[in-house]
Amino acid sequence: MTTATDVPVRRRGVLRAVLATARGRITAGFLLLLFACCLLAPVIAPADPLHQNLQEILRTPSGAHWLGTDSLGRDVLSRLLYGGRSSIVGILEGVAAQLVVAVPLGVATGYLGGRFDRFVMRLADIVMSVPVIVILLAILAIFDHSIAAAMITLGVLGASGMMRIIRGTAMTVRQELYVSAAELLGLSRTQIIFRHILPRCRGVIIVQTSLFAALAIGIQTGLTFLGLGPPPPAATWGGMVNEAATTLSTQPWLLAPSGGLIALTVLALGVLGDTVRDVTAQNHTSSGGLRVKPARRRPDVAQAPVPEGTALLSVRDLSVSFLTPRGEVEVLTGVGFDLDAGQTLGLVGESGSGKSVTARAVLGLLEANGAVTGGSVIFDGRDLTRATRRQLAALRGTRIALISQEPMVALDPSFRIGSQLSEIVRSHARLSREAARRRVLELMEMVELPDPEEMAKRYPFQISGGMAQRVAIAAALAGSPDLLIADEPTTALDVTVQADVLALLRRLQRETGMAVLLVTHDWGVVADICTHVAVMYAGQVVEQAPVEQVFGAPAHPYTAALMASSPEKAPRRTPIDAIAGAVPPPGAHPDGCRFRDRCALSAAECADDDIPLVRLNEERVSRCIRTELLQAQP
Template identity: 50%
Template sequence: MSVATPAVLENEADAAASVSAVAPKGILRTIVTSKRGASALVYLVLIFLACELAGVLTSGGPNVQNLLAVNQGPSIHHLLGTDELGRDLLTRILYGGRSSLVGIAEALGALLIISIPLGVIAGYVGGLTDRIITRGADLVMSIPVIIILLAVLAIFGHSMTTAMIAFGVLGSAGVTRVVRSAALAARSEAFIDAAKVIGVRRTDIIFRHVLPQCRGVIVVQAALFAAIALGVQTGLTFLSLGPAPPAPTWGGMVADAVSQFYVAPWQLVPSGVVIALTVIAFGVLGDVVRDAIADSHSAGVAGGRHRVRRRPDSPRAGAAPEGALLAATGLSVAVGADSAQTFLIKEVSLHVGFGEALGIVGESGSGKSITMKAIAGLLPAGVAVTEGAVWFEGTELTTGGADAYRSVRGRGVSIVTQEPMRALDPSYRVGRLLADLVRSLDGCTRAQARECAIELLGRVQILDPEDVAQRYPHEISGGMAQRVAIAMALAGKPRLLIADEPTTALDVTVQAEILDLLRRLQQDTGMALILVSHDLGVVSEICDRVCVMYAGEVVEVAQASELFDQPMHPYTRALMSANPGSWQGGQLSTIPGMVPSPQDWPVGCHFAPRCGYATDACVREPIILRQVTATDQARCVRAEVLSAELSRTPTEVRQ
């Protein structure tokens, strides 16, 4: 098991805090950029402002009568008509909305003040505290709400404020349980453990890390409860249990309209439509936030949307190289809006031929995994392809959207990640997972899918596939889980398998077995392979060509034999010298410094600050990836000179 250093843990905690800090802006942006969310928000803002400015927007009070204009329909003098006493309906709706909106705020305030702290504390602290809070919530949920509200109104003289606060208190029990579930899930995240290890105080963990993770469900529950609160308040005032007439209330106006329905049916429309639209608006807001949370959770899994956000002036990359099975040409991926866009990879070009094995190497933070996700169409929310193209068997995928990627996933391209458990649903047995996948790809019968699942498990060298097929994912080891994940990737007989650091979470012995398995599968099936790895020795044995990445760029592409014998880029040679497999005694070489963050990339060569061969030409302007030999490319102004020099002398990297 790997042990995280304090520096790494601190970075994880700080990253979590950064995400938490921008989270509210993310929810608001989600609402505003959605047509449904924006419409609902605009309506609620307008109705709130109109009610607050009722005295300015109307010429008379809500109880001004005109017995000469009784039960009239809409007119120039009364835009929504009048009631049985000649009172203007628009004026009464605006003044009545004040009490309705205040009642919603009172109920929401009581709900959130109780449910948020209790839910977060119960979920994070657990133990006896959790049991006490949970049992208390269960007890409150068993109380009949309507009876309590009727009793409160009777005792406090039809005080709607008291009734709505009581309703918020009673409703807080259910929301407390929902918030508790979200806090319980957040407590198990790795960054929470990291914060504990580095000594962050419990209160800081709760407020900075756990509470922001619950923001989504809190917003959803608040929006839905607001709609319910409006319905309850309207029902109570409809039954004359609220403010006494002639005080304007939406429910009271509905009651008045019902009594005059056969004489003036129009009276029911204004108040009824306003109430219905307000309830719908609150419900839509909750749905938009809920859908946004679901999209963020599903980002990065098969079937997710591939995001392409090219600038109007961005160039389309040329066609894929001839004979390439898959190719990325001039591919750039960025996060953030155009005004504050940060590139994660920039103008990455690589390709893999039919039956070829391509290795991708580089330090953590070089952009290897994000490149693979862009190629497979699995970019997370907020990250998008801004330039370039991805080609598979001559078909351009990036402009085709989700349908284009869906047509090649499984049978054309499959991927194995470094976390096999993420590919295995814990509620299904291994055999069922594989069989369902086979049926979805081939449309065969259950019996045939079952046989194929057993065959796939045997194919990845699981000794007793029948037994493993009956187990749940938590009942198998990490190495066996990775084998199952590989079997799932092979279910569609793909022509290309992307293995993104498939052995990172495994011990050394199992790593060797998995890599040997991948090599044999690639040779036996003839499928192409893209292997992302930190192990240069494995890459040299398995791969035909090697692509070296650094800080979001491809710095060298060469045949494996030529790259390891005569590297053309100083970074490649530095990686080889720092590889533990090349250690022959003495002090192992290291590369000083760290891979720069995307926002800190230098203007010229990204490796220049760490390179002992850098000159002024390396830092003046961006360096292009150019063809140095017939088969090899390098992003270095001195590639020809250094390839000969580096093949004879040890690496001269700044210490």
């Protein structure tokens, strides 16, 4: 159990999570207080809402009348509280009507789909096209100014919108594999709906309800303002606004209590809805949502020594930290390696080892919450960690290019392949349209795309993943780079396509002499194309050497263990030599050797200090102090 937190934390309920935020507490508290006060109006109201006192009309707030009096001398506070009762009852009726219609229909249409779904949705379309206000006026006329009837009608008519949103959520949840698993385990549809679909819809239901409540208040106030609700002298919020409007010129204050309270209530409902949405959105992720904030910008790093080597790319002591909800976490610690022209360095490791972060850091493409906190990336004699954004931008694409795991993501689906490549070509060199077109075709031929002329006219979604990776490679080659960074370039491809793409990379490298930094988790890919390997574990390079030496005899226990955990290495249908446990997450690395908890060779001294890189020969280093034991093993 290395990745789960050690104290069993129960997932917080939505309500508690909402109350944990300041705006949640304020809005919920306000609404609750309002609700309680209105409910208790007969007890706490300072005066009878209908009691007139013509001697004291249109007063501003005073000790006797906290919110003043209206044009008939009635106490405004009392009238607000009594008026609030009918408003709240109205909202509850509307919300209840909407929930009763929208939730069952939304969940059922979303989960069941099919003919039932189509029928209900057409019905909803019709309801949505009906002008609500006309219906409401008719209802009020028929039911003798009954606000309850109007609110229930509004709830039912408004349900089609909420139903659509619930249906959308239910459709997404239906695709989840755990719903399929539940079906296979013999749960009935009803059980699945109540146990798996509905709980996931809870968030949208709460949000929609609070938004609808805000809308209902507005509509109800509007209706009572127009005198369509209970006739005077009954207290209603809309009626009070109406009264205040008639005396606006003589006593503007009168508008403040009623108008202000309505505005505050609507605002509180809206903010509460937003808070619930934010909380439910992050509730199911372990990180609780990533705050995007730069970690400390590389502080005064001691002036790095002038590059001594002649390597094209020389990474020295590179450290990278990310700011997470749990604080700043070091993801890379003192990573270093060299890469020369014509070489292919495989950066090998499991997820969490930091191999992709290393590749991104070289390009200066860390995410917004990450930063280089130490070390240097010397490319062709220049330290890229000190380069400005503009200098980096000038290098990317021309001297250093990147291909990623998802070629489709690198291509814009709304433009033809030819025009995308042409744009890249023309950004590197001032070429005429025709010259650019020729260069594009040349590039496409270079990456062995069949029928380039025709292929150039296609859109990215019209080609296969393997073809898309070839296009991405063509784009990377457009600037004739000296260094190609390939981040898991073949992981998403089928093996036969992977073999083609690797063959292509090998040929291109032979022809152009570029250096390749290849991030991969696949030893087979390393064996196929790499000249050198840097094995990474928990944010450190643990071994670096030419491939022949690594495959011949691994010099770090992790390298050996990782190689042995391939099914290729075990006799068929016998247990594989798996490494127990898992890679410790950043921030939870053990002291001393980071692999010692999982290592068969670990001894007491492995825990003592940070393990240095031990130089084994001119080209080989290993971060292990017991490496000779490993070499001694058969």
